[in-house]
Amino acid sequence: MATEPQQPGSTDKGSANDPLKGYDRVEETGVYQMLWDCKYCNTKKLLGVTHKFCPNCGAAQDTNARYFPTDEEAIAVEDHEYTGADKRCGNCGTANAAKAEFCTQCGSPLKDAKTVALRSEQSAAEGAAFLTDSKAAAKTDFDAQKTGGVPAVPKPPASKKWWYIGGAIGVGVAALIASFFVTYSIDVRIDSHSWEKKVKIEAFKPRAESAWCDTKPFDAYGVTSRREVRSHDQVADGETCDSVRVDRGNGSFSKERRCKTKYKSVPVYGEKCYYMVNRWGFARDIKAVGGLKEQPVWPVVQIRAGTCLGCEREAGRSEAFTLHMTEVKKANKKHDCDYKEAEWRAVPDGAVKKIKMRLVGGAKCDTLR
Numbered sequence: 602m603a604t605e606p607q608q609p610g611s612t613d614k615g616s617a618n619d620p621l622k623g624y625d626r627v628e629e630t631g632v633y634q635m636l637w638d639c640k641y642c643n644t645k646k647l648l649g650v651t652h653k654f655c656p657n658c659g660a661a662q663d664t665n666a667r668y669f670p671t672d673e674e675a676i677a678v679e680d681h682e683y684t685g686a687d688k689r690c691g692n693c694g695t696a697n698a699a700k701a702e703f704c705t706q707c708g709s710p711l712k713d714a715k716t717v718a719l720r721s722e723q724s725a726a727e728g729a730a731f732l733t734d735s736k737a738a739a740k741t742d743f744d745a746q747k748t749g750g751v752p753a754v755p756k757p758p759a760s761k762k763w764w765y766i767g768g769a770i771g772v773g774v775a776a777l778i779a780s781f782f783v784t785y786s787i788d789v790r791i792d793s794h795s796w797e798k799k800v801k802i803e804a805f806k807p808r809a810e811s812a813w814c815d816t817k818p819f820d821a822y823g824v825t826s827r828r829e830v831r832s833h834d835q836v837a838d839g840e841t842c843d844s845v846r847v848d849r850g851n852g853s854f855s856k857e858r859r860c861k862t863k864y865k866s867v868p869v870y871g872e873k874c875y876y877m878v879n880r881w882g883f884a885r886d887i888k889a890v891g892g893l894k895e896q897p898v899w900p901v902v903q904i905r906a907g908t909c910l911g912c913e914r915e916a917g918r919s920e921a922f923t924l925h926m927t928e929v930k931k932a933n934k935k936h937d938c939d940y941k942e943a944e945w946r947a948v949p950d951g952a953v954k955k956i957k958m959r960l961v962g963g964a965k966c967d968t969l970r
């Protein structure tokens with residue numbers, strides 16, 4: 602599978618065999634020689650592609666000693682066909698070019714030979730320098746790949762703070778829920794009775810409203826409008842890029858520009874209409890109130906019915922029969938409870954009753970005995 606990565610080119614989003622690793626755009630910007638140090642004669646910075654053997658002592662290149670040059674030292678690879686990462690001879694351990702069929706050292710067939718280990722990718726924000734690499738760093742990298750895959754970057758110990766806060770909140774919520782159900786019994790004295798019968802009245806009136814002009818009601822009048830922010834669009838606004846060095850396993854590495862699109866929020870304006878419409882809406886309550894001695898009756902409803910401007914209509918009736926009580930042991934603690942009329946009537950003023958109180962406060966009205 603010969604490719605031509607020597608030619609800088611960009612990779613389109615969605616290319617199946619070249620995942621973008623979370624970036625929006627990946628572009629190869631060049632191919633350069635890795636460096637290696639000869640462990641026999643200590644010659645340094647030999648070239649990964651050019652020097653398959655040490656020019657000083659003749660030793661074969663140690664693929665495990667390959668490291669990335671600094672940007673200043675990087676030497677571009679020109680017109681060198683890339684056939685894949687080197688293969689390591691299973692018999693003698695010598696690294697051979699990917700297209701070799703037999704080991705140059707011992708002649709063993711390389712059909713089933715495994716490729717050499719690759720250095721981990723190195724990434725830096727565009728414009729920033731890469732970490733200085735070396736033969737020693739290469740060893741650390743390969744050791745880390747063997748033990749866990751991830752180079753040993755010290756991690757700060759995870760704080761248990763949130764665990765404690767979460768636990769405290771959980772206990773607090775549980776206590777609150779529990780205390781809502783926990784009750785205790787007290788004595789109360791019935792002070793008085795009251796009832797209220799209420800009729801809700803709506804009026805048909807001009808009302809000031811507003812809406813986006815394309816949704817304003819057909820019967821709106823006195824319309825004015827102005828431009829207002831209706832929503833926000835996320836608009837592409839340049840990109841942030843990382844520079845990444847990728848070991849190709851044959852003594853060279855490619856440099857990639859991996860970019861993510863930045864977005865900015867841009868307001869989208871719409872026409873907002875302000876207008877009047879004639880609508881039904883709450884106007885007032887008409888109430889009748891009394892105590893145990895007054896016969897509960899609905900209030901007299903006097904309204905101007907119809908559909909004229911200013912006309913009114915009923916919009917529901919409700920009634921309440923309330924007992925007003927005081928705690929026997931705490932004269933300043935008063936409670937009101939609503940009951941059905943018959944229950945309300947059956948309890949005389951001055952009676953002392955038992956009622957359950959919630960731990961968090963408030964009487965459980967249905968427990969009055």
Ligand SMILES: [Zn+2]
Nearest residue numbers: 639642655658
């Ligand atoms: Zn040497």
Ligand SMILES: [Zn+2]
Nearest residue numbers: 690693704707
């Ligand atoms: Zn061999």
